[in-house]
Amino acid sequence: MLSVAQEICPKAKAIIAIGNCASFGGIPAAIPNPTGAKNVIAALKDLTLPPVINVPGCPPNPVSFVGVIANYLLKGTLPETDQYLRPLFAYGSTVHSTCPFILDTDPTTGRCLKPKGCKGPNTVNNCTTVKYNNATNFPMNAGHVCIGCSDPTFWDMNTPFWGFLAADTQLPPTPLEIFEKDVQPIAVKPSVRKMAPSLIQKRNEEVFDVLGRRVSSAAQRVPGRHKTPGMYIDKTQSRMRKILGL
Amino acid sequence: MARITIDPITRIEGHLKIEVEVTNGVVSDAWSSGTLFRGIEIILKNRLPEDAWLFTQRACGVCTYVHGVASVRCVENAASVTIPDNARIVRNLLMGGQYVHDHPIHFYHLHGPDWIDIVSALSADPAATATLAQTLSPNAPVIDFSATKTRLQTFVSSGQLGPFAGGYWGHPAYLLTPEENLLFAAHYLFALRQQIKAAQMHAIFGAKNPHIQSLRVGGVTCKFDIVADRITLFRTLLTDMRNFIDTLYIPDVKYVAKKYAAWKYGGFGNYLCYGEFPLASAEATSNMLPAGTIMNKAVSTINQVDMAQISEHVAHSWYNGASLAPAQGQTDPNYTGYDTTARYSWLKAPRYNNQPMEVGPLARMLVAYGKNVPAAVSLVNDVLQYAGLTAADLHSVLGRVAARAIETKIIADAMDTWLNGLDPAGVSLITPTIPASAMGMGTNEAPRGALGHWINIQNSKIGNYQMVVPSTWNLGPRDANDVRGPVEQALIGTPVADPSKPIEILRVVHSYDPCLACAVHVIDPKRDKTYIVKAV
Numbered sequence: 001m002l003s004v005a006q007e008i009c010p011k012a013k014a015i016i017a018i019g020n021c022a023s024f025g026g027i028p029a030a031i032p033n034p035t036g037a038k039n040v041i042a043a044l045k046d047l048t049l050p051p052v053i054n055v056p057g058c059p060p061n062p063v064s065f066v067g068v069i070a071n072y073l074l075k076g077t078l079p080e081t082d083q084y085l086r087p088l089f090a091y092g093s094t095v096h097s098t099c100p101f102i103l104d105t106d107p108t109t110g111r112c113l114k115p116k117g118c119k120g121p122n123t124v125n126n127c128t129t130v131k132y133n134n135a136t137n138f139p140m141n142a143g144h145v146c147i148g149c150s151d152p153t154f155w156d157m158n159t160p161f162w163g164f165l166a167a168d169t170q171l172p173p174t175p176l177e178i179f180e181k182d183v184q185p186i187a188v189k190p191s192v193r194k195m196a197p198s199l200i201q202k203r204n205e206e207v208f209d210v211l212g213r214r215v216s217s218a219a220q221r222v223p224g225r226h227k228t229p230g231m232y233i234d235k236t237q238s239r240m241r242k243i244l245g246l
Numbered sequence: 247m248a249r250i251t252i253d254p255i256t257r258i259e260g261h262l263k264i265e266v267e268v269t270n271g272v273v274s275d276a277w278s279s280g281t282l283f284r285g286i287e288i289i290l291k292n293r294l295p296e297d298a299w300l301f302t303q304r305a306c307g308v309c310t311y312v313h314g315v316a317s318v319r320c321v322e323n324a325a326s327v328t329i330p331d332n333a334r335i336v337r338n339l340l341m342g343g344q345y346v347h348d349h350p351i352h353f354y355h356l357h358g359p360d361w362i363d364i365v366s367a368l369s370a371d372p373a374a375t376a377t378l379a380q381t382l383s384p385n386a387p388v389i390d391f392s393a394t395k396t397r398l399q400t401f402v403s404s405g406q407l408g409p410f411a412g413g414y415w416g417h418p419a420y421l422l423t424p425e426e427n428l429l430f431a432a433h434y435l436f437a438l439r440q441q442i443k444a445a446q447m448h449a450i451f452g453a454k455n456p457h458i459q460s461l462r463v464g465g466v467t468c469k470f471d472i473v474a475d476r477i478t479l480f481r482t483l484l485t486d487m488r489n490f491i492d493t494l495y496i497p498d499v500k501y502v503a504k505k506y507a508a509w510k511y512g513g514f515g516n517y518l519c520y521g522e523f524p525l526a527s528a529e530a531t532s533n534m535l536p537a538g539t540i541m542n543k544a545v546s547t548i549n550q551v552d553m554a555q556i557s558e559h560v561a562h563s564w565y566n567g568a569s570l571a572p573a574q575g576q577t578d579p580n581y582t583g584y585d586t587t588a589r590y591s592w593l594k595a596p597r598y599n600n601q602p603m604e605v606g607p608l609a610r611m612l613v614a615y616g617k618n619v620p621a622a623v624s625l626v627n628d629v630l631q632y633a634g635l636t637a638a639d640l641h642s643v644l645g646r647v648a649a650r651a652i653e654t655k656i657i658a659d660a661m662d663t664w665l666n667g668l669d670p671a672g673v674s675l676i677t678p679t680i681p682a683s684a685m686g687m688g689t690n691e692a693p694r695g696a697l698g699h700w701i702n703i704q705n706s707k708i709g710n711y712q713m714v715v716p717s718t719w720n721l722g723p724r725d726a727n728d729v730r731g732p733v734e735q736a737l738i739g740t741p742v743a744d745p746s747k748p749i750e751i752l753r754v755v756h757s758y759d760p761c762l763a764c765a766v767h768v769i770d771p772k773r774d775k776t777y778i779v780k781a782v
Contacts, residue, residue: 027289027304034285034579059307059456111470132454133446142453142460143467147300155289159297162462 002043009044014078015052016068017041023054023086024152024178031156041085042180051186053078054085058149063130064090080188083175084152086124095146096120098128113140117163119148152178250745255752257356258760259308262721264733265586266751268742273751276730276737277586278721280593283564287577290711295321295680295703296463302699302713303457306761310456311344311448312692313713316699321463324686324703325678328527332472332674333465335667336451338523339480340458341690342661346487347444347455348693349607349654350495353647354430354437357756360749361502362422362430365415368399370428378425382501386493387436394432414747421505430502433494440490447483450476465675473670481665488658491651499651503633503644512736512754513641515543516601517609518719520551520698522691523660534660535653535691538613539598543641545616553687556698558714559595559725562588569597569726572700573685575712595722595731596714604732605695605719606758611649612640621659625652643757650759682706692716694759717761733758 009015017040020026028037041052055065068087071079079087096102099120101111114121123146127138139146147161148154152172157165175183251265261282267275290301299317303310315337322329329337372391379386401408422430445455451468452458460468521537538548559569566578582589595602603609614622615637629648630636639645682705689698695716702710722731733755740750 027286027301028284030289030301032288034288035283037284058304059454133449134442136446136449137453137471139453139459142451142471143469144453144459144462147459155301160294161297161300 005040005044006047009040009049010047012050014050014072015040016065017052017054017056017085018065019060020056020058020149020152020154023056023084026058027155029153038180039178041183042178045179045181051078052085052183053081053087053186055090056084056086056150056152057125058147058154060150061090061126061130061132064126077188078186081186082124083183083185084178085175085183085185086150090126090130091124091150093124093126094121095123095125095128098126099140100128101140111140111143113143113145116145117161118145119154119158119161120146123148123151123154125150248745250742250748250751252748252751255755257359257752257756259306260717260761262755262760263584264737264751264755266737266742266748268745271741271743273737273740273742276734277590278593278723278731278733279584279591280721281591283579283581283592285577285579287711287713290708292707294706295324295701295708298701298708298711299461299463300459302711305713305715307456309344309348309692309694309761311340311452311458312690312697313699313715314458314461315341316688316690316697316713317701318461318463319688319690320686320699320701321680321688321703322678322686323688324684324701325463325680327464327676327678329465330673330676331527331667332469332669332672334524334527335664336466336468336472336674337461338664339661340448340452341522342657342664343444343448343452345654345657345693346484346491346661347441347448349650350437350444350490351441352650352693352759353495353499354434356759357647357753358430358434359410359413360753360756361420361506362434363415363417363420363427364398364410364413364431364434365402366420366422366424367428367431368395368402368424370395370424372428375425375428375432379429382429383493383497386497389432389436391428391432394435395428397435398428398431414749417747417749418743419749422502426501426505430498433498436494437490440487443483444487447480447487450480450483462675463680464678465673467675469674472668472672472674477665477668481662484658484661484665488655488662491655491658496651496655499648500629500632503629503635503648506644507633507635507639509644509753510635510639510642511740511750512643512757513645514604514732514736515641516541516598516603516732517612518551518598518603518605518696519609519613520689520691520696522610523657534619535610535614535656536617536619538617539603540609540612540616541601543638545612545637545640548613548616553689553698555599556714557597557600558712558718559597561595561726562723562728563591563594564589565594572698572712572714573687573702575700575710577712591723593718593722594714595725596719597725597729600725600727602722602725602729602731602735603719604736605716606646607649607653607693607695608640608646609695610691611653621656622652625655643753646757680706694761695719715761717758720758721760733760 017023022040025037025039028035053068067089079089081087104111131138145161148158157172248268250268263279263281265277266273286305290298299314302317303314305313372395375391448455451471453460460466517540519537521533523534524532525534526532537551539551557569557571558575560567564581566580567576584590611622615626684703686701697716698714700712720732724730737754740754742748742750
């Protein structure tokens with residue numbers, strides 16, 4: 001598998017690491033990591049790779065994976081990510097902050113599982129909003145604590161699952177520690193186009209009909225082919241009156 | 247002797263390598279090798295018993311749930327816990343849900359392309375196919391075969407064949423007409439959409455699929471899903487799945503079995519079943535699918551299961567140590583290289599009373615048949631009669647395929663009744679005390695077969711944990727007495743028409759529904775060539 005990855009990955013346009021194992025090492029990398037398992041970036045750290053994006057989770061939400069693909073197909077780029085290369089559209093807020101039970105804290109009847117050791121407050125994912133299997137369910141709704149499966153080293157960091165972390169609990173590794181190299185999160189520039197002044201002037205000379213459609217512009221006007229703008233507007237208005245029954 | 251290796255075998259789960267020896271066009275010997283090791287049993291050491299099931303469930307996401315429930319059962323056994331009825335029923339619904347999701351996918355998407363020539367479907371007449379569909383199953387959902395044919399044609403014409411690349415299309419072992427191939431290709435696509443509903447059903451009580459997250463030692467956590475409208479939603483999806491099973495899955499299996507009735511290869515003879523689906527709190531004696539062993543195809547003699555007879559041999563596996571019972575088992579890996587005369591697999595070789603045993607649908611259905619479970623007897627006899635087969639023919643690839651479909655129907659039908667037993671006002675979870683020191687064992691029948699977990703709790707932590715999984719029984723290597731494992735034995739006698747297109751070998755291996763990936767290399771010594779075969 002490693003030799004296939006070493007051959008194929010440098011030739012790809014992008015790499016999507018699906019699941020906690022590919023993103024962060026996952027369960028085979030849990031202490032004591034008997035096989036020396038690594039995440040994709042660390043395993044291939046000596047190669048020059050195209051952009052990598054992580055879609056972690058155990059399992060990852062397929063909706064998040066499809067979202068990454070759709071973003072790439074529509075915009076030609078990967079979406080904006082956090083420092084662990086997780087797309088912000090899916091991993092931009094904590095599980096706790098979006099959980100429907102966040103205020104349901106009555107000691108007897110409350111469904112908030114934070115007092116029981118839910119790892120929602122320190123985990124980012126979209127389980128509570130997108131949910132699983134055609135939005136059917138998610139763990140806290142089924143009465144089980146979040147185990148934080150989209151975070152690096154969660155198998156060690158978040159146990160006991162139904163308990164609280166000891167004072168000397170291992171904290172999540174830094175990106176440099178987990179990926180064994182420097183990685184830059186993917187930043188997306190805002191999509192405001194700046195027009196050249198000459199084009200702005202041409203745009204100001206354009207004529208629009210009552211529906212806001214551009215009728216003609218001074219730049220596009222060809223002698224003999226277009227009537228004066230006024231007539232276009234008149235024709236449009238009479239057409240509109242007919243459509244509207246006026 | 248001519249050695250043949252096929253590399254890689256896909257349409258399975260995991261990492262498996264098969265090597266066979268072919269003499270005069272027939273397999274005369276075989277070696278089965280598991281090629282991936284993660285060490286989950288090692289990772290579990292020193293962790294909390296209550297956390298174990300979440301770790302072990304990650305043994306596999308295809309057989310999701312089964313390791314989770316085996317794990318909570320073994321801790322509950324160690325703590326002498328009896329779970330409340332609501333929990334027992336929810337767990338049965340989750341286990342049944344896994345079968346209803348898993349088995350149709352195996353028949354249509356994993357095993358199917360071994361029997362159905364997708365490319366041949368492109369020359370079918372859609373109108374004749376519709377007539378065939380009407381004859382085969384008049385109540386099946388209506389499918390536009392013309393549209394299916396166009397869709398397949400567009401896909402094939404694109405040049406990127408995706409899951410159909412590398413197939414042995416046109417091989418003489420394919421026996422279906424173009425219309426039959428188009429019919430089943432259309433069902434392949436239909437089943438791909440249908441399985442979404444089964445997964446959705448699983449998520450109602452399971453939080454999500456794969457990797458259920460509603461179990462706990464002492465019961466289940468999903469009490470807020472045990473309410474009328476969730477039960478109704480489950481029943482609606484279940485009814486849709488049962489309709490699919492009755493009008494598509496079962497009729498298709500019967501038809502394919504009849505067309506391929508000459509294909510009685512790939513049989514074994516010893517079977518093991520732990521029993522599953524407890525119908526009462528006194529679990530062990532109330533299983534809907536009874537426990538039992540069968541030796542040497544003697545289906546009329548069902549023996550009781552004695553767990554003390556189980557040992558795991560490592561003589562031909564990459565581990566140090568001797569044959570041990572799982573409760574004392576060790577996992578001490580030592581990779582020495584692939585050598586079919588010495589050690590050649592990461593799988594251990596489980597043995598029952600020092601005999602290799604097949605586990606899975608055929609084992610379950612033969613035990614149920616032998617014990618006269620009415621639904622099993624009538625459905626098995628119905629398939630045998632339709633396909634023109636006898637009970638002796640069940641010990642074969644065909645028997646496995648038929649058993650898989652039959653038990654899916656039995657379980658799906660029973661699930662509708664089990665729903666009635668849920669009590670929205672009842673208890674679903676108790677909080678047991680787990681002893682600081684105890685041994686426990688948890689078993690279940692996963693879709694692929696008999697599964698067992700053994701735990702040794704020391705100082706309130708996991709001191710030792712061992713899993714003996716179905717595919718280890720079925721696909722394990724030779725033992726200390728050099729006796730072959732089930733798939734190694736089953737492959738012997740299989741015809742191989744063309745060593746560069748070994749579809750016959752795939753049919754036998756796939757019939758075990760391996761939860762391992764296969765890498766096999768094919769060499770034909772007579773022609774002195776090395777074939778590197780990519781199996782679809």
